[in-house]
Amino acid sequence: xxxxxxxxxxxxxxxxxxxxxxxxxxxxLNGLLAPGAALLEVEQAERIGVSRTxxxxxxxxxxxxGLVVGRRGRGFEVTDISVDSISELxxxxxxxxxxxxxxxxxxxxxxxxxxxxxAFVTAPELLDQGDIGVHRYYVxxxxxxxxxxxxxxxPFLVGALRAVRTHLARIRRLARRNPLRLRAAAAEHLxxxxxxxxxxxxxxAHATHIHLHQSLLSVLAAIEEDSEQ
Amino acid sequence: xxxxxxxxxxxxxxxxxxxxxxxxxxxxLNGLLAPGAALLEVEQAERIGVSRTxxxxxxxxxxxxGLVVGRRGRGFEVTDISVDSISELxxxxxxxxxxxxxxxxxxxxxxxxxxxxxAFVTAPELLDQGDIGVHRYYVxxxxxxxxxxxxxxxPFLVGALRAVRTHLARIRRLARRNPLRLRAAAAEHLxxxxxxxxxxxxxxAHATHIHLHQSLLSVLAAIEEDSEQ
DNA sequence: GATCGCTCTTGTGTATACAGAAACCGCAAT
DNA sequence: ATTGCGGTTTCTGTATACACAAGAGCGATC
Numbered sequence: 001x002x003x004x005x006x007x008x009x010x011x012x013x014x015x016x017x018x019x020x021x022x023x024x025x026x027x028x029l030n031g032l033l034a035p036g037a038a039l040l041e042v043e044q045a046e047r048i049g050v051s052r053t054x055x056x057x058x059x060x061x062x063x064x065x066g067l068v069v070g071r072r073g074r075g076f077e078v079t080d081i082s083v084d085s086i087s088e089l090x091x092x093x094x095x096x097x098x099x100x101x102x103x104x105x106x107x108x109x110x111x112x113x114x115x116x117x118x119a120f121v122t123a124p125e126l127l128d129q130g131d132i133g134v135h136r137y138y139v140x141x142x143x144x145x146x147x148x149x150x151x152x153x154x155p156f157l158v159g160a161l162r163a164v165r166t167h168l169a170r171i172r173r174l175a176r177r178n179p180l181r182l183r184a185a186a187a188e189h190l191x192x193x194x195x196x197x198x199x200x201x202x203x204x205a206h207a208t209h210i211h212l213h214q215s216l217l218s219v220l221a222a223i224e225e226d227s228e229q
Numbered sequence: 230x231x232x233x234x235x236x237x238x239x240x241x242x243x244x245x246x247x248x249x250x251x252x253x254x255x256x257x258l259n260g261l262l263a264p265g266a267a268l269l270e271v272e273q274a275e276r277i278g279v280s281r282t283x284x285x286x287x288x289x290x291x292x293x294x295g296l297v298v299g300r301r302g303r304g305f306e307v308t309d310i311s312v313d314s315i316s317e318l319x320x321x322x323x324x325x326x327x328x329x330x331x332x333x334x335x336x337x338x339x340x341x342x343x344x345x346x347x348a349f350v351t352a353p354e355l356l357d358q359g360d361i362g363v364h365r366y367y368v369x370x371x372x373x374x375x376x377x378x379x380x381x382x383x384p385f386l387v388g389a390l391r392a393v394r395t396h397l398a399r400i401r402r403l404a405r406r407n408p409l410r411l412r413a414a415a416a417e418h419l420x421x422x423x424x425x426x427x428x429x430x431x432x433x434a435h436a437t438h439i440h441l442h443q444s445l446l447s448v449l450a451a452i453e454e455d456s457e458q
Numbered sequence: 459g460a461t462c463g464c465t466c467t468t469g470t471g472t473a474t475a476c477a478g479a480a481a482c483c484g485c486a487a488t
Numbered sequence: 489a490t491t492g493c494g495g496t497t498t499c500t501g502t503a504t505a506c507a508c509a510a511g512a513g514c515g516a517t518c
Binding site for chain 1 (some may be wrong): 282285286289290293295314317318320321323324325327328332383384385386388389392393396
C-alpha cells in the first residue's frame with residue numbers, strides 16, 4: 001500500500017504518465033474515485049496536470065489492472081465491486097496463495113520466517129494498542145507477503161498475486177474488520193508460518209486454505225452488516 | 230491462436246492501436262519477433278503503418294501482457310523464454326487450471342462436456358490423420374478450454390488463465406510435440422472431462438494436476454532434445 | 459403533441475512537432 | 489593501447505492540433 005496519494009518527493013523525477021497512473025490508482029484504491037464513477041480524458045488530464053497523451057497511457061494500464069473499464073464512446077469508468085465479484089476474487093486468490101505458500105514451504109529457507117514468527121507471536125498484544133497497533137499489524141502482514149513472494153521466486157505467480165492484492169485493497173476499504181477476526185487471523189498466520197518453517201507444504205497449504213475461507217466469511221459478514229445499517 | 234498475421238478484413242474498421250497490438254502480439258507468438266529482439270518505436274510504427282501514438286499504446290498492452298519489457302533508454306525488447314521460466318509458468322498454470330477444473334466440476338452443468346466427451350473419445354483416430362488431424366485435435370483442446378472457462382464463470386480466474394495461455398502459445402512453438410504424448414494427453418483430458426461430468430471436483434483436480442505434470446515433463450524433454458540436435 | 463431529423467457540441471483517435479535525455483563515436487591525453 | 493571527455497545523433501516523453509464519430513438539443517413537420 002505504498003501508492004498513497006502523498007508520494008513525497010523522492011529521487012527520480014517521475015514521468016508524467018507514471019504520476020498520472022499512481023495518482024489515479026491511489027484514488028481508486030482509496031475510494032476517492034468511487035466505483036462506477038465516469039471519467040473523461042480531458043477532465044482528468046487537466047485535474048492531474050498532465051496532457052492527454054500520458055493520461056491515456058495511465059488509463060491503459062489501469063484497464064489492464066482491471067480497475068477501470070473503457071466505455072463505448074464516452075470515456076472510462078471505475079469498475080465496481082459486487083459481492084459476487086468478491087467471492088470470485090477469493091476463488092482466484094485461494095488458488096494463488098495456496099500455491100505460493102506451498103512453494104514457500106517447499107523451498108525451505110526458514111530464516112526470514114523465523115523473524116516473522118516472533119513478530120506474529122506478539123501480534124495479539126499489538127492489537128490491544130488501538131489504531132496504531134492495528135496499523136503495525138497490517139505492516140506485519142505486508143512483510144509476510146513480501147517474505148512469501150521472495151521465497152516463491154516465481155515472477156509469474158508473484159505477478160498474479162500482486163494483481164489480486166490490488167483488488168483486495170479496495171475490498172478492505174468496504175468492510176471494517178472486527179478485532180476478534182484480526183486476532184483469529186493472527187493465529188492462522190502463525191500456523192502458516194510454522195508450517196513453512198517446518199517445511200511442511202501440505203500443512204501450509206491447508207492452513208492457508210482455511211485462513212482464506214475464514215477471511216472471506218468475515219469480509220462478507222462485515223459487508224452484510226454494513227449494508228444493513 | 231486466432232491472432233494470426235493474416236487478419237482478413239472483418240466488419241469493424243479496427244483502430245490503429247488495436248491493429249498494431251494484434252500484429253505485434255501475433256508476431257511475438259509466432260516467433261517472427263524472436264525473444265530478445267530489440268524494437269524501436271519509430272521503426273515499428275513505420276513498418277506497421279501507424280503513427281507512434283497508437284504504437285506506444287499497443288506496446289504498453291504488450292508490456293502488461295508480459296510479452297515485452299521496456300528498456301531504459303533504448304526502445305523495448307521481446308521477453309525471452311528460459312527453461313526456468315517455463316517451469317515457473319507451469320507452477321502458476323497448475324494453480325489456476327486445478328482451481329478452474331475443480332470449480333467446473335462443482336458447478337455441475339455436464340451438458341457441454343458430454344459433447345466434448347464424444348469428441349475426445351475419437352481423438353486417437355484423429356491423431357492418425359496427419360497434420361490436419363493434429364490441428365483438429367488442437368481445436369478440440371481450445372473448445373475444452375472454452376467450455377471450462379464458461380463453466381467456471383469467474384472473470385478473475387479466466388483472465389489469469391488467458392494470460393497464462395498467451396505464454397503457453399509461445400512455448401508450444403519451441404517444442405514440437407511427439408505423437409505418443411498427444412495420445413496420452415487425450416486420455417488424460419478424457420479423464421478430466423469424465424470427472425467434470427461426474428461432478429467429482431477432487432478427481433478432476435487430481436487428474437488435472439497429473440496432466441500438467443506430464444505436460445511439463447514432455448515440454449522440457451522436447452526442448453532438451455531440440456537443443457541437443 | 460409527438461416524432462423525426464438536423465445541427466452543434468463534445469470527446470475520442472491519430473498524427474506530428476518539439477524538447478530533453480541517453481548512447482555512440484571520435485579525439486585526445488596519459 | 490586505453491581511458492576519459494565532449495559533440496553529435498537518435499530516440500523517447502510530452503504537448504498540441506486536427507479529424508471523425510457519437511449524443512444531445514432544438515426545431516420543423518406530420
